[in-house]
Amino acid sequence: MTDLIARREALLGPNVPTFYDDPVHIVRGEGVWLYDAKGRRYLDCYNNVAHLGHCHPRVVEAIAHQAAQLNTHSRYLHEGILDYGERLVAKFDHGLSQMLMTCTGSEANDVALRMAQAVTGKTGLIATDNTYHGNTTAVAHLSTRRPPIGGYPPHIRRVPAPDSLAPLGGSPKAQAKAFAANVAQAIEELEQAGHGFAGLMLCPIFANEGMPGLAPGFLDATVNVVKRAGGLILCDEVQPGFGRLGSHWWGHELLGFAPDLVTLGKPMGNGHPVAAVVARPDVMAAFRNAFGYFNTFAGNPVSCAAANAVLDVIEDEGLVENAEAVGAYALGLLLELRHPLIADVRGLGLFFAIEFARDGLPDGAFCGRVVEAAKDRGILLGRVGRAQHILKMRPPLPFSRENAQMLATTLKDILQEMPA
Amino acid sequence: MTDLIARREALLGPNVPTFYDDPVHIVRGEGVWLYDAKGRRYLDCYNNVAHLGHCHPRVVEAIAHQAAQLNTHSRYLHEGILDYGERLVAKFDHGLSQMLMTCTGSEANDVALRMAQAVTGKTGLIATDNTYHGNTTAVAHLSTRRPPIGGYPPHIRRVPAPDSLAPLGGSPKAQAKAFAANVAQAIEELEQAGHGFAGLMLCPIFANEGMPGLAPGFLDATVNVVKRAGGLILCDEVQPGFGRLGSHWWGHELLGFAPDLVTLGKPMGNGHPVAAVVARPDVMAAFRNAFGYFNTFAGNPVSCAAANAVLDVIEDEGLVENAEAVGAYALGLLLELRHPLIADVRGLGLFFAIEFARDGLPDGAFCGRVVEAAKDRGILLGRVGRAQHILKMRPPLPFSRENAQMLATTLKDILQEMPA
Incomplete structure (x- = not known):
């Protein structure tokens, strides 16, 4: 273990993130479980990439079978990308009927920003002041957790993120109004500065901001502001997508608004590097005609086979329904937790947040x-x-009631032993 | 076929590239061969992703085996990324001893640009005026084949690419001097404009520029200019890397210069989406300390198993030696081709170029x-x-003398039937 850490530092350099003070050495995964080198098992309540559970045999089989048949770029004709893409876009409303595949959510968001710029002919972009949308240079400009080298460029504006501890102002309705007003002001600033306004990128449930439990309709006023200004709503569904919320396949359906495009990533291939943008034909055409985009690995037959198997399993195993049922059950258990520092417990399907605060201030150390x-x-x-x-907490979707009990009981024990 | 084309247009939108006027519908790959839906086989002389040949069974087996064991992010400890990375960096000199993994060559180049900016604290970047380094927003700024939406930003300068038909000036030595002088002038312009100079990105054999057959030493003067100005040489080895040149594992070894970092892509996983930056520890540290880079899919155990199997096969099957021997044999055959429009025939290992010109002007139509x-x-x-x-022409490395004969004979027949 110490040896692995030393080898990492020698090979990968400084400041490469690991989880936990004493990192785990994971060697095997199966369903909701990860196993370390000593055979100890861990209940994975975090990894939303392993959407179907780790190493789901149908995805493994799909990858192995297709990798032995053909794995090449999308400049030749192949059914794989078409069969998958037609099935994927059928899961969207609002005219989102076309797809562009990439290898990572970062690449998808990087394309999404250019789509907004291609449609509008403007460069100005808005995101929240506490978010993360990926790791390319352009997308890192929006990602406040990881400030870009050289600072934020002038065509980027940040608006205060919804936050349950630091509300934008007043009642839920007043907060929605304040969010929209801040977006309107940012648009005004971008136009004054000569950049113009291309689009607003956001995760519809504000997952990286802490999933502040927004009610449907929260974004209605904001969407109106954006559309009136001629900009696009760029909806990053990397975290809420593919049925995690239980009630809906996509986060924007829960909030009840019509995005101009959505981006997809982590869970899409259950670990295989595959991601996509789904957009309206007018948005896709503006981008495709302005820019000769090609991505060597994207949309290859193996990626499409993996992604197609993910849809098969979600449907055949009833995982969206499971996310709704077990999610509600687990949330009930988590809501019974008692501790003086718990400020809020909330959940959407199999996505949970427990917020800790001391005297009304966030308590990250605890x-x-x-x-x-x-x-x-x-x-x-x-x-x-x-x-x-x-x-x-974002466990794999086959999370069971028993898994939920283990999670809740463990948290209860921990909190009992940790005085405020 | 018509149906597939119509489905592509409906799903993917306009201007999505396919190869050939009448695109092929490929359903299976094996070794150097691709097979269409009617069972017709094609000799693949272009696809450098299938470095070991299509669907190499050892890579398929490595992927299938590891995908069934564990496929998760690199924030947990795992031997896979370490075993692979240590083996990879051992193949480099010049102190290039650390690695950062990504999923695509575009992501690797995107990181490379930020590494140069992190080391120097400057933003100015130089590339040639006829190149392609990938598809992210930042990298597309360097890619002259695919002009960026909104045009080139002011911190990018382009210098004339080496070109066998439009020489930079005079003898090979004079051309090398002219290239260096143009880089020096671009650096001066970037400094005058207040951007400063961060780095020069290039493919060491100028593959996308047409692989103009440069002699070792061509870049010596340029490297001196860049280093004197405090900038970095960012060496894009996506095409020449992993032994394709036969004589060397990497393009910069053939040219004989010391890059500050190299980027790797397409052939690295024989089709699996995996790529990397290999850099000196001081370069890696500057980037890692300036920017909290994390890439969810990159360096996962499956990607590392695929990439490791690629190294196994290259070594066990003697593919670098094959590239050198069969490459020389094939070049000999290609040099025997006769046609009034052939301006030049050249090759490096299993990488060949035949240049067509009419009255000294490039003949793209022919x-x-x-x-x-x-x-x-x-x-x-x-x-x-x-x-x-x-x-x-960049065939898979197991290309045989028989394959080379088929290629040369077919080209001979075609050229005989196509008068100038």
Whole structure:
């Protein structure tokens, strides 16, 4: 273990993130479980990439079978990308009927920004002030958790993120109004500065901001502001997508608005590097005609086979229904947790957040101790929020009631042993 | 076929590139061969992704085996990324001892640009005026074949690419001097404009520029200019890397210069989406300390298993030696081709270029007809160059003497039937 850490530092350099003070050495995955080198098992309550559970045999089989048949670029004709893409876009309304495949959510968001610029002929982009949309240079400009080298360029504006501890102002309705007003002001600033306004990128449930439990309709006023200004709503569904929310396949359906495009990533291939943008034909055409985009690995037959198997399993195993049912059950258990520092417990399907605050201020240190203690007891969690004070839980969708009980019981034990 | 084309247009939108006027419908690959839906086979002389041959069983087996074991992010400890990375960096000199993994060559080049900016604290970048380094927003700024939406930003400068038909000036030595002088002038312009100079990105054999057959030492003067100005040499080895040149594992070894980092892509996983930057520790540290880079899919155990199997096969099957021996044999055959429009025939290992010109001017139309005719006769080729007038041939490395004979004989027949 010490040896692996030393080898990492020698090979990968400094400041390469690992999870946990004493990182785990994972060698095997199966369903909701990860196993370390000593055979100890951990309940994975964090990894939304392994959407169907780790190493789902149908995805493994689809990859193995197709990799032995053909794995090449999309400049030749192949049914794989068409069969998958037609099935995928059928899951969207609002005229989102075309697809562009990439290898990562970062690449998808990078394309999405250019789509907005191609449609509008403007460059100005807006995101929230506490978010992450990926790691390319252009997308990192929006990602406030990881400030870009050389600072933020002038065509980017940031608006205050919805936050349950630091509300934008007043009642839920007033907060929605304040968010829209801040977007309107940012648009005005971009236009004054000569950049013009191309689009607003956001995760519809504000997952990286801490999933602040917004009601349907929260974004209606904002969407109106954006559309009136001629800009696009760029909806990053990398976290809420593919049925995690239980009630809906996509986050924007829950919030009830019509995006101009959506981007997809992590869960799409259950670990295989595949991602996509789904857009209206007018948006796709503006981009395709302005820019000769080609991505060597994207849309290859193996990626499409993996992604297609993911849809098969979600449907055949009823995983969206499971996310709704087990999600509600698990949320019920989490809501029974009692601790003086718990400020809020909330959930959407199999996506949960527990917020810790001390005297009304976020308590990231306490949240960090909970994550470490859970790891020591065999449960893998993450955290998020302005002060990393929010437990973030996104287990694989086959999460069971028994898994939920184990999670809730472990958290209860930990909290009992950790006075405020 | 018509149906597939119609489905592509409906799903993917306009202006999505396919190869050939009448695109092929490929359903299976094996070794150097691709098979269409009617069972017709094509000799693949273009696809450098299938470095070991299509669907190499050892890579398929490595992917299938690891995908069934574990496929998760690199924030947990795992031997896969370490075993692979240590083996990879051992193949480099010049202190290039650290690695950062990505999913695509575009992502690797996007990171490379930021590494140069992190080391120097400057933003100015230089590339040639006829190149392609990938598809992210930042990298597309360097890619002259595909102009960026909104035009080139002011911190990018382009210098005339080496070109066998439009020499930079005079003898090979004079051309090298002219290239260096143009880079020096671009650096001066970037400094005058307040951007400063971060780095020069280039493919060491100028593959996308048409592989103009440069002698070792061509870049020596340029490298001196760049280093004196405090900038970095960002060496894009996506095409020449992993032994394709036969004489060397990497293009910069052939040219004989010391890059500050190299980027790797297409052949690295024989089709699996995996790519990397290999850099000196000081370069890696500057980037890692300036920017919290994390890439969800990159360096996962499956990608590393695929990439490791690629190294196994290259070594066990003697593919670098084969590239050198069969490459020399094939070049000999190609040099025997006779046609009034052939301006030059050149090769480096299993990378060949045949340049067509009419009255000293590039003849892209003729080259296009050769590509189409070869496809009709069962040979897949591509083309490149300022006027798309250069046949580009990069077959999988197990290319045999028999394959080379088939390629040369087919080209001979085609050229005989196509008067100037």
